[in-house]
Amino acid sequence: MDNPAAHALASWAVSLPLGIAYSGGADSTALLHAAAARWPGQVQALHVHHGLQSAADDFERHCAATCGALNVPLHTGRVDARHGSGESPEDAARRARYAALASLASGQGVRDVLLAQHADDQVETMLIALGRGAGLDGLAAMPPEMMRHGIRFHRPLLDVPAVQLRSWLVAGGVPFIEDPSNSDERYTRNRIRHRVLPAIAEALPQFRDTFARSARNAARASALLADLAKIDLANVGVPPSISALQALSRERCANALRHWLRTAHRAVPSEAQLQQLLAQVDACRTRGHSIRLKVADGFVEREGAELRWYNVAP
Structure with missing residues (x-):
């Protein structure tokens, strides 16, 4: 069984050396293996130690062992991702993570970083946006590429279902971390993952493909509105x-x-x-x-x- 992440990277254009946001979880492990095979000697693993769990040190040790076996340098950044009053813990952790990844990448002369967010993550993001009453920008969900903190982030796995990545790891006996926070249903994304997606899959088996198409359509419409706004602001x-x-x-x-x-x-x-x-x-x-x-x-x-x-x- 071939690594589905490898197929996703086959035609992906990036500048080298390349950074991989590596948590040690299933998705980033599949991505790291695929990237290390495609660009040998050109990959740097970037690990963010959030300090939110007692097991965070164990995660870092696991990442170091995996990177050592793959001959991939590992760079770790420690952040305080605790959220403030009235702030979403997910949003606080995400902001801290991107800032840390950008800092690590810049320190290694890396301009492009790959993220392991996949098709299921994209659907979850769309459903969260719908729940918040978002407009087209929100319904477009996560873009395949974005600039943040001077670094270009790529999401090459947005068309790859999570189950395919995990199946490849299990079939090949490739070790990865099961993050216990992923089962904590206090978080909206986890409730969607464990309760909503199985029900959608039963009712709409092709939902990953159709949701992805809707996200792309929303992104196109959003881009057209942005172009119209620029025209109007040029006059206004x-x-x-x-x-x-x-x-x-x-x-x-x-x-x-x-x-x-x-x-x-x-x-x-x-x-x-x-x-x-x-x-x-x-x-x-x-x-x-x-x-x-x-x-x-x-x-x-x-x-x-x-x-x-x-x-x-x-």
């Missing part, structure tokens, strides 16, 4: 002119404002905040009309004929 201006925004249809105005806030200020408004802002822009027809609305972690205010965003209200 940055910061945007209120009168020019009023000349747009409500949906195009919303699209332009959302794109401006996200790209210029990394501020993502909630649906309620965006609707309030649209109403205020539409109502702003007199010189004395003021606008001051909370948006994300800052404020949108009227300044003369334009809108401005401040992370702290002046």
Whole structure:
């Protein structure tokens, strides 16, 4: 039985040397083996020690043993991934992980890092986005490539089901870690994995392929909306002119404002905040009309004929 990760990497273009985000779990183990075989001597394993479990030191020792057997250098970064008040533990851990991986990669002169997220992870991400009422960006789920902290991250396994990766490991007697946190159903993703996906598989056996197609369609539509927003903002201006925004249809105005806030200020408004802002822009027809609305972690205010965003209200 061939490693399905190897098939996924066969036509994947990356710059060398290459980093592999390696946790020691089943998915990253299959990916590491495939990458080490495809690019011998050019692979660096990057391991993040989260410090969230007592077994984290054992995970690191397992990773060191595997990398030694494969003649792959292992680089470990330790992070404090504890979440703050009101913060999702999954989000806090993810942010800490990407920052640590980027730091490790940069330290080794690596510009490209492969991640082992697979087809089941993609479906879980889409379902979480649906549960949050996300728009097209959320429904597009995880992109095959992205830039973060100056590093290009790749997800070559998004079309590969988890069961295929695990089956290859078991058939070949390849050791990997069973992370006990993956069975902890306090986490939304784990509840979806253990309760929802089996039910979907029974009702819709081809769901991985169809969900992946929907994610790609959402990504294309999202890209078109971004292109439209750039065209509108070129006419509206940055910061945007209120009168020019009023000349747009409500949906195009919303699209332009959302794109401006996200790209210029990394501020993502909630649906309620965006609707309030649209109403205020539409109502702003007199010189004395003021606008001051909370948006994300800052404020949108009227300044003369334009809108401005401040992370702290002046």
